[in-house]
Amino acid sequence: MKVPYSWLREYCDPGVAPEELAERLVMTGTEVERVTIAGPPSAESFVVGKVLSAEQHPDADRLRVCAVDVGDGERTIVCGAPNVAAGQTVAVALPGARMPGGEKLRKAMLRGVASEGMILAADELEVGDDHDGILVLDEGLSAGAPLSEVLPLAEPVLEIEVTPNRVDCFGVHGVAREVHAISAAPLAADPWAQDAAAEGQGEVSDYASVTVEVPDLCPRFTARVFTEVEIGPSPIWLRARLAAAGQRPINNVVDITNYVMLLTAQPLHAFDLDKVPGGALTVRVAAEGEKMTTLDDVERTLDAETVLVCDGNGPSGIAGIMGGQVSEVSAETTRVLLEVANWNGTNILRTSRQLGLRSEASSRFEKQLHPVLCWRAQAIASRLMLEICGAKLVPGTIDVVGEIPEPRRIRLRAARVKGLLGMTVAQADQVSYLERLGFGVEVDGEDLEVEVPPDRHYDVTREVDLIEEVARVHGIDEHLPTTLPAVARTVGGGLTREQRLCRRAEDGLRDLGFDQAVGWSFTDPGEPGRLRIPDDDPRADPVLMSNPLSEDQSAMRTMVLGSLLDIASRNVARGVDRLALFEAGSVYLRGAPPADGPLAGAFRGKISAPATEPLRFAALALGPLAARSWRGDAEAVDFFALKGDLEALARQLGAEFAFAPAAEPFLHPGRAAAVSVGGEAAGWIGELHPLVCRAWDLDAAVAFEVDAAPLLAAASAGEETYEDVTTFPAAYQDLAVVLPTEVAATTVREAILAGGGELLRSADVFDLFEGAQLGEGRKSLALSLEFRAPDRTLTDAEVTGLRDAIKATLEKIGGTLRE
Amino acid sequence: MLERIEEIRAEANAAIGAAASSAELEELRVRYLGRKAELTGVLRGIADLAPEERGKVGGAANKARKELEALLEASAERLDASELDARLVADRVDVSLPGAPPRAVGHTHLIARTTRQIEDIMVGLGYSVAEGPEIEHDYYNFTALNHPPGHPARMLQDTFYVRSHPEVLLRTHTSPMQIRAMETQPPPIFIVIPGKVYRRDSDATHSPMFHQMEGLAIAEGLTLADLQGTLLAMVRGIFGGEREVRLRPHFFPFTEPSVEVDVSCFQCEGTGTLADGERCNLCKGQGWIEILGAGMVDPNVLGFVADSGYDPERVQGFAFGLGIERVAMLRHGVPDLRRFFDNDVRMLEQFS
């Protein structure tokens, strides 16, 4: 909302510079985005001139050489406008004047004639976009008078961002009342207090009629009729005001409707009555699929909730949003029907969204105006119609109206004011703030009985709303104490164990050398395909958005891997040759989440979330994990390098992953494993399939992705119990076992642990050997074993016994000990 | 005989003293103390001497032998040390060559780091941390937060909706968790809610995905003044102990009164002007930077959770929400919101 300062001051003059007022408005809840200047930056060197003569330029067909009286003498001014003529009173910029945009006007030679100034057109003063001819002023003005006495120059304009609750501030008068409230400067009499004299012929019902078929969507429809209307350009003051407020001047009737809307926040619409058959208007909803062409020359298809204003020939406008072409006011118009209506805000918002059509009117109606405003607008507009268009107002007003809401009465308790704000506001201050804001106030002991004015009817509905009004006018910045809630100390906060473990996991991956990434939750629906995931896999069935910004961001990711691949691909394209990335982030799967588990959340609420969003730890690495060196380069990361990191991650949390060969469509079939923890499936690790790498322009990469929930469930970090390892020494032994190649190391280890029983504390593979002397299809694994008893030193005989037991379990899986 | 022993001793003593390497020393040891050495022969032949001679000669020879042994040992130590020195000196490297690279050092993402920092500040003030779903019901994201269907306030946030589920959307703020949390836990409640949020908007200062930190405090007797104190503590934790906050009245559908909160500029110390007299670019000369929105939780919101113990006549409190990226951008001079999601390692590695 652009508020020209001179217009505002007509109703309330705070007596301070606009910048100072803007600051005060900002601190009391009216967001002033900026203060700009409409028109030239300074009024200096702009004067009224009288054209004494206008002669053809000797060397240029389209230029005229004018003698202009500018008060202190006669000047020669070369002018290009076709309508310049002797005897005119015009606006002149003298050399030294600063034009809009800041450029300084200088004397100029125009085809050999020196020009000492410029006769101005409307657009050159930014009071309209008319450049065809110069601005002709009122004859009564005297030469040399400052132009700023005729129209506002260097007009400060407050650009206000009106919050959706304050529809009253979509009118200059509402802003003026706000200025009155915060500054206590006097507020002028209501501009609608005086109505126009009705001196037209007959009665309004002789000319027009209105039928409202949908009273719930059209709470009020008022109409007045004007005859003998003279259409023409508006007076310069009105054009200047509209231009400064950002509205293009069109003709006097349309300008009046816009002016009154900008003043009162109530939109109006003018019909050429002679284009309304029988003067009969009907308000109804559209038929589903009904079409009409709006003023912006677009044919629109309507639905059955769209409200129309129709005449005998069909729709003439979409109610509250935009008029139609059929009954537009034109140069030939002599009789005007002025509609001022009230519409259902929710319906206007819906229709405007549906049609993708917003207008100055709809942006006001959608916030719900009060029906009382219709009469205010009719009164002001009628006076201007008479004054500016020479029109006659036909007696009477058509007023189709249902029930007008009773004014709200709200009790404001002093104890609540102090209790909510934590500061005291004296009762006398509360009263004067509210009264200045337009509320009716009665004192009742400590408390107040408050009546809400119609402008604020839908905004101020409860005691708490009044408390806000009192607080902001009183001055929060100036008066509010700074305290801390004492009760928070006794509640005690903190991170949950799961939250601490998640942080630990992130730190662990970082300390293993991975850079943390934050990927997009969005992806494109083609990603599962590029990952070679078959259509019947749930990961190929992402949650899709109905209104994505682009197809590329229309699906929610079902795997973190895609994000890491995107990020890796972009980095590699920039020349990076080694990369270790991790992300701790969610994926989004169809179906409601599990009701419990470590990440089900401490604050789940009553309605289950619409989708499942498991937290994942995922990593991707490519190239060597260390930088190139003069000592020789590290090897590129492979399955085992990344597996070591994943195992380290688990150990940092006091858990252990188990690995089993498994196939994933996006992984190398021979270098991929399913990962589980605590007996629960957790995810996968593997070298990426070459075709997947190719799809992301990578040579090779290794990745893993595991669910946080089972890992955290299995984690013992923080919950450990002391174990005595010093009193009784451990016994260490190595053993080598020869077996068929296809027996997995895990199987061997499990067999050994089973054989060793609880006295065998660990068994770790430290060597793998395959060679001719073992025979075809055989391998030798070497493991180091640690035996320990908690309550005694193990004897050699005991250890030998355990070793025999291990030998027996190994034989069951086809292994023989090498002695 | 005694003279001979003295001669040998003196000769050996001089030779050992002059020895320049451990090899030479070993040669001298063999020559003077070895099995074939003269002194060894003397000692071996003592039995053949006349009884009155035996004591004197034996004593002198043993004394000479002990002296030479001690001398040899001392010399050996001396030579070992100097030879080690020489060897070490010869065994030199170019210490200016780069060290062997460790595995690259990993980095925490700036968003994660900033989130944790704010969480830690709030935990210190007695808050818990709650996380919640990003795909949400319209009810939690709007309706229960006092954005009734068809209300213009819904238009403040351009929303992504889920296909074929018009009542399901990507949360536009972390506020839905206010409702879920209150449904789950009766008052008093003090929580912060970090997480991803989504709005249909993309330019240098808007990203369709970004991160917020929500705060919610409900108990008996909490006031707007308590909100101001809490925000001051938080802002000082983030931006430094010298900061001040400024509350400007504003409008949010789910708080009343609502405020926008500015922090005094930490680049120009709130003056709007830098040391060199230039206008401060961070606060654009204002001395204040808008940092978050807040307010007293609207009674209508509490009305939606009244049967979980939130009677608006009995308990009240405040809520606030700030953008994690905005904090990180201000603190670290990141010019464009979208840079956070590029994950260019050249940027990631700037923040340890």
Ligand SMILES: [Zn+2]
């Ligand atoms: Zn600054």
